[in-house]
Amino acid sequence: MTQGVEKSLIEQGVLVDPDSARGRLLTQAARLFRQKGYQSTTVRDLASAVGILSGSLFHHYKNKDAILKAVMVEGIHHTMARMRSELAEEHTTQGRLRALIACELDALNGDWGDAMAVVINEWRFLSDGGQQDILALREEYEQMWLEILLQARKERLITASPKVLRKLLYGAITWTDKWFDSTGELSYQELTDAILQLAIKPASDP
Amino acid sequence: MTQGVEKSLIEQGVLVDPDSARGRLLTQAARLFRQKGYQSTTVRDLASAVGILSGSLFHHYKNKDAILKAVMVEGIHHTMARMRSELAEEHTTQGRLRALIACELDALNGDWGDAMAVVINEWRFLSDGGQQDILALREEYEQMWLEILLQARKERLITASPKVLRKLLYGAITWTDKWFDSTGELSYQELTDAILQLAIKPASDP
Amino acid sequence: MTQGVEKSLIEQGVLVDPDSARGRLLTQAARLFRQKGYQSTTVRDLASAVGILSGSLFHHYKNKDAILKAVMVEGIHHTMARMRSELAEEHTTQGRLRALIACELDALNGDWGDAMAVVINEWRFLSDGGQQDILALREEYEQMWLEILLQARKERLITASPKVLRKLLYGAITWTDKWFDSTGELSYQELTDAILQLAIKPASDP
Amino acid sequence: MTQGVEKSLIEQGVLVDPDSARGRLLTQAARLFRQKGYQSTTVRDLASAVGILSGSLFHHYKNKDAILKAVMVEGIHHTMARMRSELAEEHTTQGRLRALIACELDALNGDWGDAMAVVINEWRFLSDGGQQDILALREEYEQMWLEILLQARKERLITASPKVLRKLLYGAITWTDKWFDSTGELSYQELTDAILQLAIKPASDP
DNA sequence: GATGAATGAGTTTTCATTCAT
DNA sequence: AATGAATGAAAACTCATTCAT
Numbered sequence: 001m002t003q004g005v006e007k008s009l010i011e012q013g014v015l016v017d018p019d020s021a022r023g024r025l026l027t028q029a030a031r032l033f034r035q036k037g038y039q040s041t042t043v044r045d046l047a048s049a050v051g052i053l054s055g056s057l058f059h060h061y062k063n064k065d066a067i068l069k070a071v072m073v074e075g076i077h078h079t080m081a082r083m084r085s086e087l088a089e090e091h092t093t094q095g096r097l098r099a100l101i102a103c104e105l106d107a108l109n110g111d112w113g114d115a116m117a118v119v120i121n122e123w124r125f126l127s128d129g130g131q132q133d134i135l136a137l138r139e140e141y142e143q144m145w146l147e148i149l150l151q152a153r154k155e156r157l158i159t160a161s162p163k164v165l166r167k168l169l170y171g172a173i174t175w176t177d178k179w180f181d182s183t184g185e186l187s188y189q190e191l192t193d194a195i196l197q198l199a200i201k202p203a204s205d206p
Numbered sequence: 207m208t209q210g211v212e213k214s215l216i217e218q219g220v221l222v223d224p225d226s227a228r229g230r231l232l233t234q235a236a237r238l239f240r241q242k243g244y245q246s247t248t249v250r251d252l253a254s255a256v257g258i259l260s261g262s263l264f265h266h267y268k269n270k271d272a273i274l275k276a277v278m279v280e281g282i283h284h285t286m287a288r289m290r291s292e293l294a295e296e297h298t299t300q301g302r303l304r305a306l307i308a309c310e311l312d313a314l315n316g317d318w319g320d321a322m323a324v325v326i327n328e329w330r331f332l333s334d335g336g337q338q339d340i341l342a343l344r345e346e347y348e349q350m351w352l353e354i355l356l357q358a359r360k361e362r363l364i365t366a367s368p369k370v371l372r373k374l375l376y377g378a379i380t381w382t383d384k385w386f387d388s389t390g391e392l393s394y395q396e397l398t399d400a401i402l403q404l405a406i407k408p409a410s411d412p
Numbered sequence: 413m414t415q416g417v418e419k420s421l422i423e424q425g426v427l428v429d430p431d432s433a434r435g436r437l438l439t440q441a442a443r444l445f446r447q448k449g450y451q452s453t454t455v456r457d458l459a460s461a462v463g464i465l466s467g468s469l470f471h472h473y474k475n476k477d478a479i480l481k482a483v484m485v486e487g488i489h490h491t492m493a494r495m496r497s498e499l500a501e502e503h504t505t506q507g508r509l510r511a512l513i514a515c516e517l518d519a520l521n522g523d524w525g526d527a528m529a530v531v532i533n534e535w536r537f538l539s540d541g542g543q544q545d546i547l548a549l550r551e552e553y554e555q556m557w558l559e560i561l562l563q564a565r566k567e568r569l570i571t572a573s574p575k576v577l578r579k580l581l582y583g584a585i586t587w588t589d590k591w592f593d594s595t596g597e598l599s600y601q602e603l604t605d606a607i608l609q610l611a612i613k614p615a616s617d618p
Numbered sequence: 619m620t621q622g623v624e625k626s627l628i629e630q631g632v633l634v635d636p637d638s639a640r641g642r643l644l645t646q647a648a649r650l651f652r653q654k655g656y657q658s659t660t661v662r663d664l665a666s667a668v669g670i671l672s673g674s675l676f677h678h679y680k681n682k683d684a685i686l687k688a689v690m691v692e693g694i695h696h697t698m699a700r701m702r703s704e705l706a707e708e709h710t711t712q713g714r715l716r717a718l719i720a721c722e723l724d725a726l727n728g729d730w731g732d733a734m735a736v737v738i739n740e741w742r743f744l745s746d747g748g749q750q751d752i753l754a755l756r757e758e759y760e761q762m763w764l765e766i767l768l769q770a771r772k773e774r775l776i777t778a779s780p781k782v783l784r785k786l787l788y789g790a791i792t793w794t795d796k797w798f799d800s801t802g803e804l805s806y807q808e809l810t811d812a813i814l815q816l817a818i819k820p821a822s823d824p
Numbered sequence: 825g826a827t828g829a830a831t832g833a834g835t836t837t838t839c840a841t842t843c844a845t
Numbered sequence: 846a847a848t849g850a851a852t853g854a855a856a857a858c859t860c861a862t863t864c865a866t
Contacts, residue, residue, distance in 0.1 A: 021850075037330065039245045043836060056851050058837065124243065160400050164392060167385050168378040168404060175377025186370060194366050198374060198404040227825085249861060261863080262826050270861065433846085449742065451657045455840060467842080468847050476840065536655065572812050576804060580816060583793025584786040591785050598782060606778050610786060610816040639829075661857060674830050676858065 015077055016070065022060050025050050030071045030114035038068055038122040068122065069130040075115030076137045079107040083144060093151050097199065100145055101173065102192045108177045109188075120174045142166070157200050169199060221283055222276065228266050231256050236277045236320035244274055244328040274328065275336040281321030282343045285313040289350060299361050302354050303405065307379065308398045314383045315394075326380045348372070363406045375405060427489055428482065434472050437462050442483045442526035450480055450534040480534065481542040487527030488549045491519040495556060505567050508560050509611065513585065514604045520589045521600075532586045554578070569612045581611060633695055634688065640678050643668050648689045648732035656686055656740040686740065687748040693733025694755045697725040701762060711773050714766050715817065719791065720810045726795045727806075738792045760784070775818050787817060 016023045028049035032041045043064055047054040061067045083103045090096045107116040119138075126134070149162035158165060172195060182188050222229045234255035238247045249270055253260040267273045289309045296302045313322040325344075332340070355368035364371060378401060388394050428435045440461035444453045455476055459466040473479045495515045502508045519528040531550075538546070561574035570577060584607060594600050634641045646667035650659045661682055665672040679685045701721045708714045725734040737756075744752070767780035776783060790813060800806050 037245075039243075042834085052850085053852060054836085055838075055853065058839095059850060064836070160403060161392075164397070164400050167381065168401060171379070171381025172374040172377040172404075175373065175381070179373050186367075191370070194370050195374065197366060198378075248859085258825090259827055260861085261828065264862070265825055449657075451655075454838085464846090465848055466840085467849065470841070471846055572815060573804075576809070576812050579793065579797050580790040580813065583791070584789040584816075587785065587789025587793070598779075603782070606782050607786060609778060610790075660855085662855095670829085671831060672857085673832065673834095673859075676860095677829060682857070 015074060021050070022070075025057070025060060025067070026071055026074055026115070029067050030075070030112075030118055033068065033071060033122055034114045034117045038118070038125040065127045065130055068118070068126055069134065071115050072119045072123075072126065072130075072134055073137070075107075075112050075119045076134065076141060078112040079103070079116050080137075080141055080144075082107070082110075083141075087144070087148075093148065093155050094157055094196075094200065096148050097152055097157070098192065098196050100148060101169070101195050101199075104170075104173045105176060105180075105188070105192060105195075108174070109182055117177055120177070152200070165199060169195065172198060221280060227256070228276075231263070231266055231273070232277055232280055232321070235273050236281070236318075236324055239274065239277060239328055240320045240323045244324070244331040271333045271336055274324070274332055275340065277321050278325045278329075278332065278336075278340055279343070281313075281318050281323075281325045282340065282347060284318040285309070285322055286343075286347055286350075288312070288316075289347075293350070293354075299354065299357050300363060300402075300406065303358055303363070304398065304402050306351055306354060307375070307401050307405075310376075310379045311382060311386075311394070311398060311401075314380070315386075315388055323383050326383070358406070371405060375401065378404060427486060433462070434482075437469070437472055437479070438483055438486055438527070441479050442487070442524075442530055445480065445483060445534055446526045446529045450530070450537040477539045477542055480530070480538055481546065483527050484531045484535075484538065484542075484546055485549070487519075487524050487529075487531045488546065488553060490524040491515070491528050492549075492553055492556075494518070494522075495553075499556070499560075505560065505563050506569060506608075506612065509564055509569070510604065510608050512557055512560060513581070513607050513611075516582075516585045517588060517592075517600070517604060517607070520586070521592075521594055529589050532589070564612070577611060581607065584610060633692060639668070640688075643675070643678055643685070644689055644692055644733070647685050648693070648730075648736055651686065651689060651740055652732045652735045656736070656743040683745045683748055686736070686744055687752065689733050690737045690741075690744065690748075690752055691755070693725075693730050693737045694752065694759060696730040697721070697734050698755075698759055698762075700725070700728075701759075705762070705766075711766065711769050712775055712814075712818065715770055715775070716810065716814050718763055718766060719787070719813050719817075722788075722791045723794060723798075723806070723810060723813070726792070727800055735795050738795070770818070783817060787813065790816060 016026055018024070018027060025046065029041075029046055032045055032049060035041075036045070042054075043057055044054045046064075046067065047057050057067070061070065083100065086099045086103050087096055090099045107113060108120075123131070145166050146162055149158065149166055152158045153162055160168075176191065180186070180191060186194075222232055224230070224233065231252065235247075235252055238251055238255060241247075242251070248260075249263055250260045252270075252273065253263050263273070267276065289306065292305045292309050293302055296305045313319065314326075329337070351372050352368055355364065355372055358364045359368055366374075382397065386392070386397060392400075428438055430436075430439065437458065441453075441458055444457055444461060447453075448457070454466075455469055456466045458476075458479065459469050469479070473482065495512065498511045498515050499508055502511045519525060520532075535543070557578050558574055561570065561578055564570045565574055572580075588603065592598070592603060598606075634644055636642070636645060643664065647659075647664055650663055650667060653659075654663070660672075661675055662672045664682075664685065665675050675685070679688065701718065704717045704721050705714055708717045725731060726738075741749070763784050764780055767776065767784055770776045771780055778786075794809065798804070798809060804812075
C-alpha cells in the first residue's frame with residue numbers, strides 16, 4: 001500500500017523515481033551531503049558521483065539549493081510513509097510509541113537514512129524559501145509524534161509534557177546518527193528499548 | 207578557585223585573556239560561528255567584527271582553522287572548570303548528576319555558550335589535526351560524566367548502560383540549543399528536571 | 413506589387429513565410445532581440461517563445477548567429493520593399509525626402525519594426541561573416557537615401573553634404589526608437605515634419 | 619577651476635583619482651566596454667588590461683555592474699564639468715548652443731570619450747539600481763541643454779520644440795561615434811557647424 | 825600590529841550546441 | 846521535426862591567505 005502511495009506521488013511529480021537520472025542524482029546527493037556536509041560537497045562532486053559533468057546538473061535542478069530541497073522532500077516523504085504503515089500495525093499506545101522511536105532510528109539507518117540525516121543536519125543551509133516550503137511537511141510529521149505522546153500522557157505512560165519530551169527524544173534519537181553502529185555490541189532492538197525507557201515510567205511495582 | 211585556575215591557564219598560554227585583542231576575536235568568532243556556521247563565516251566577517259581588516263587576523267592566528275580550534279579549547283576549558291566547581295558542592299549522586307545536566311545546559315546558554323555550541327555543531331569542520339589535539343580534552347570531560355553515571359548505576363538510580371545513557375543525554379541536551387528559550391514558558395529549572403527524569407527512575411513509592 | 417516581390421523572394425528562399433515555423437521563430441526572435449538584446453536572449457528564450465525546446469531550434473537554423481542574420485535580412489528586405497513602393501508615389505524631391513524619413517521612422521514602429529531595430533542596435537553582435545553578407549543589402553538601402561539627398565542638394569533644398577546629412581539624420585531617426593511613443597503628445601506626422609525641418613531650409617519667404 | 623572641482627570630488631569619493639589603481643581600472647574598463655561592449659568584456663579582460671588577476675578586481679568593486687556604474691559616473695561628471703566651463707565663456711545663445719554641441723561631440727572623442735560612449739551605448743546593461751542612481755546626474759545634464767534650447771526658441775533661433783529637438787540632436791550627435799573620424803576629410807569644426815545647422819534656421823536673407 | 829592590494833585556486837552557474845531516440 | 850539529456854567551455858564571483866609597506 002505504501003508502495004502504491006509512493007508510486008502515485010512519483011506520478012504527481014512530488015517524489016522522484018529512484019531509477020531515473022534525477023533519482024540517482026538525489027541518492028548520491030543525499031549520501032554526499034551526509035558524508036561531507038552540504039557546503040563541502042561541490043556540484044562537481046555531485047556530478048561526478050552520477051557520472052556526468054557539473055553543468056549537466058542544472059538540466060535537472062535549477063541550482064544546488066534545489067537539490068538539497070529535493071533530497072529533504074524525498075527523505076521526509078519516505079520516512080512518513082514508513083511511519084504510517086508501521087503505526088497501522090500497532091494497537092497499544094506503548095507499542096505505537098515504540099514504533100515511532102524505531103521508525104525514527106530506522107529513518108537514519110535505512111534506505112532513506114542519508115536523506116533524513118540531511119534533513120536534520122543540513123537544515124540551516126537550505127534557503128529560506130526552501131525551508132518555508134518544507135516546514136509544512138515537517139510539522140505534519142511532528143504532529144504524528146505529538147498525538148501519540150498526548151495519548152501516552154493520558155494513559156500515564158509518560159509524565160513529562162509531550163512537547164518537551166518530543167524535543168528531548170528528538171535530540172537523543174537524531175544524535176544516534178553520530179555514534180550508533182548497528183553492527184556493534186548494542187543491538188538496534190536494545191537501543192530502541194533504551195530510548196523507550198527514557199520516555200516512559202516503568203510499570204509501577206506493586 | 208576556578209578563577210585562579212583560569213588565570214593560571216591564561217599565563218600558561220592555554221587560555222586567552224578575554225580582554226586582549228585575541229580574546230575579543232575569540233568571543234566574536236564564537237558568536238559568528240554559532241550564528242552563521244564556521245563555513246559561512248568569512249575571515250572578513252571575523253575581522254570586521256573586531257574592527258580590523260582581514261589580513262590582520264593572521265597576526266593573531268595562523269589560519270581560520272586555528273581560530274576554530276582556539277574557540278573550542280576555550281569553550282571546553284571553561285565548561286569543565288565550571289563543572290568541576292559545581293560538582294564540588296554536591297555530595298549525593300543524584301545531586302551530582304543533576305549538576306552535570308545543569309552545567310551542560312548552562313554551557314550552551316552562559317557566557318561561553320557560543321563557544322560550546324561551536325564545539326558541538328562545528329566539530330566536523332575542525333581539521334584532523336585540530337580534532338586530535340582537542341580530543342583528549344573532550345575525553346576528560348566525558349570521563350566526568352561516566353564516573354558519575356557509573357556510580358548512579360551502582361546505586362540503582364539508573365538502569366541503562368552509562369555509556370549509552372550518556373550518549374542519549376548528550377543528544378537530548380545539546381539539541382536544546384536549537385529550541386530552548388530561557389525566556390519562554392519552560393524555565394531553566396524545569397528543563398533540567400525534565401532531563402533528569404529521562405535518566406533516573408523515580409524513587410519507588412513505598 | 414510589393415506583395416508580389418515578397419512572395420517571389422520567399423519562393424527564392426531569401427525571405428521566410430511568416431506563417432511557417434521558421435517565420436514564427438523569426439518574429440519572436442526579432443521581438444526578443446529588440447526587447448532584451450541579442451546577447452541577453454538565450455536560445456531557450458527563443459525556443460520557448462515558439463513553444464519548442466531549445467535543441468529543436470537547430471533544425472531550423474544552424475546556430476544563434478544565423479537566427480540574428482535572418483532577422484536582419486527580413487528587416488532590411490521588408491523596409492526596402494516598403495520604401496520603394498512609397499517613393500513610387502511621390503514625385504517631388506521634398507515629397508520623396510519626406511517619404512524616406514517617414515518610412516525609416518515607420519520601419520521601427522510597423523510590423524517589421526522589431527527586426528529593423530535589431531538591425532540597428534544589434535549589428536555589432538552579428539558575426540563578421542554575417543555582417544559581410546548583409547552589408548550589400550544595407551548599402552543598396554543607403555544608396556536610395558543618397559540619391560535623393562543628392563537631388564535635394566541640386567535643388568538647393570538642403571545645404572549640407574548628402575553623406576554627412578544622411579549620417580546625422582540616421583542617428584536622429586534611429587534614436588527615436590528609444591524615446592518616441594506614437595501614442596503620446598507628439599504625433600507621428602509631427603515627428604516626421606520635425607525631422608524634415610532638420611534637413612531642409614524653409615522655403616525662403618519672398 | 620574645473621580642476622579644483624574635480625579634485626574636491628575625488629576627495630569626496632565621488633570621482634576616482636585617475637592615477638590610482640581604481641582609476642587605471644576605470645580607464646581600461648571604459649575603453650574595453652566601448653570597444654567590445656559590456657557583455658562581451660569579461661572580468662578577465664578587465665583584469666588583464668590593468669595587469670592583475672580577475673579575482674583582484676573584486677577588491678576594488680563589488681561586481682562587474684559596479685564597474686560599469688563607476689565608469690558612467692566618471693563619464694558624466696567629467697563631461698558636465700567641461701560643459702560648464704565652456705558655457706561660461708560663451709555669451710550669445712547661438713554661441714552657447716554651439717558650445718553644447720561641440721562639448722557633446724568632444725565628450726565622445728576626448729579623454730573621457732570612452733566613458734561617455736559607454737554611458738550612451740551600454741546604458742541598458744546597467745542594473746536597475748545603478749540606472750536609478752545615475753539618472754539624477756543625467757537629468758541634470760539634460761537640463762543644461764533644455765535651458766539653452768528654451769532660450770534659443772525665445773530668440774527664434776530655433777523653431778522646433780526644445781524637447782523634441784534635443785532628442786533629435788542627441789541621436790544625431792551620439793551616432794557620430796559610429797562614423798566620424800576626426801582624422802578624415804570632415805573636420806571637427808565642420809561637423810559641429812553641420813549639426814548646428816540642423817538645429818537653427820539660417821539668418822533670414824534680407 | 826595593522827593595512828590593503830593582490831593572489832590563485834576554487835565555487836556555482838550559464839548556455840550554445842550536439843546527438844541518440 | 847522534435848525531444849531532452851548531456852556536453853564543455855567559459856562566465857562571474859568568493860575567499861583564505863600572503864606580503865610589502
